[in-house]
Amino acid sequence: MSRRFIHKTDAVVILLAAALAxxxxxxxxxxxDGGMARAEIYFDGRLIKVVDLSEGGASVFSIPGAPAVVxxxxxxGILFESSDCPDQVCVHTGRIxxxxxxxxxxxxxxxxxxxxxxxxxxxxxxxxxx
Amino acid sequence: MSDSGRLARRVALDGMLFALAVVMSVVxxxxxxxxPGVRLGLSNIAVMYALFFVGRRDALTLxxxxxxxxxxxxxxxxxxxxxxGGLLSVLVMTLLTVVFGKRVSYTMLSVAGALAHNAxxxxxxxxxxxxxxxxxxxxxxVISGIAAGVATAAILRAFLPVAKRFGEDWLDKNFxx
Numbered sequence: 001m002s003r004r005f006i007h008k009t010d011a012v013v014i015l016l017a018a019a020l021a022x023x024x025x026x027x028x029x030x031x032x033d034g035g036m037a038r039a040e041i042y043f044d045g046r047l048i049k050v051v052d053l054s055e056g057g058a059s060v061f062s063i064p065g066a067p068a069v070v071x072x073x074x075x076x077g078i079l080f081e082s083s084d085c086p087d088q089v090c091v092h093t094g095r096i097x098x099x100x101x102x103x104x105x106x107x108x109x110x111x112x113x114x115x116x117x118x119x120x121x122x123x124x125x126x127x128x129x130x
Numbered sequence: 131m132s133d134s135g136r137l138a139r140r141v142a143l144d145g146m147l148f149a150l151a152v153v154m155s156v157v158x159x160x161x162x163x164x165x166p167g168v169r170l171g172l173s174n175i176a177v178m179y180a181l182f183f184v185g186r187r188d189a190l191t192l193x194x195x196x197x198x199x200x201x202x203x204x205x206x207x208x209x210x211x212x213x214x215g216g217l218l219s220v221l222v223m224t225l226l227t228v229v230f231g232k233r234v235s236y237t238m239l240s241v242a243g244a245l246a247h248n249a250x251x252x253x254x255x256x257x258x259x260x261x262x263x264x265x266x267x268x269x270x271x272v273i274s275g276i277a278a279g280v281a282t283a284a285i286l287r288a289f290l291p292v293a294k295r296f297g298e299d300w301l302d303k304n305f306x307x
Contacts, residue, residue, distance in 0.1 A: 002232065013238075014238075014276055045259060109258065
């Protein structure tokens with residue numbers, strides 16, 4: 001007996017898995033847009049900057065540890081404007097705005113991650129008692 | 131066939147497969163894909179061929195060589211991602227063939243291998259960016275993994291009649307000691 005190229009059950013299993021993933025993707029895409037979100041910018045694993053996307057102001061800045069990496073936020077969204085990396089995956093990712101979305105420049109160890117405004121990766125006190 | 135003769139042929143075959151994998155990964159980079167950072171994984175065809183028609187050791191060797199090549203040409207991060215994805219992919223495909231034997235199809239193996247490759251790469255990404263939440267990206271990885279797995283299986287299938295001839299049997303027949 002030699003190995004088959006595909007079985008009928010394989011097609012079913014594969015299509016089912018793809019459908020599940022597509023459903024997950026649609027569910028995520030239906031999530032609210034960047035109105036109440038902020039962008040966390042990481043370099044070399046450390047959080048170096050937080051941009052509040054709900055404020056609406058535009059800004060362009062580069063990462064201190066990697067000056068060739070230029071990031072632009074336009075109020076509501078953020079993107080890698082340019083980078084000196086060879087693959088340019090970060091630039092091609094384009095503008096991101098939804099919580100959960102991220103853009104990464106692996107060669108430069110730079111990462112932008114969108115988080116919902118009420119979720120925090122930052123160590124800050126929840127309540128300050130006077 | 132002496133042991134040293136067999137070893138020499140095997141080294142030569144693995145070397146050719148590695149060269150093929152390198153060329154395929156260059157071609158892979160030229161193919162436009164709708165999602166940034168996602169690739170078809172054409173060079174895995176060489177790894178799958180090694181796993182199915184040459185031997186497990188050879189497939190593992192190819193995955194390790196691919197990782198080393200990525201490390202030399204594209205840096206530590208790319209090397210670690212290639213190595214992690216490649217090794218996990220070979221391990222998962224090997225496990226499936228050990229457990230299910232010939233009953234598991236090429237397409238299933240290829241899809242499982244592609245998904246494992248993505249998972250292995252994401253382990254490295256998660257290691258570098260520990261704060262990154264990958265759950266929103268997971269569906270994209272699953273869909274692209276399935277698409278890439280089906281595509282590479284189809285290409286392997288197209289080359290199967292030729293490929294089978296160049297395995298150990300072909301070497302035994304054409305290059306006897």
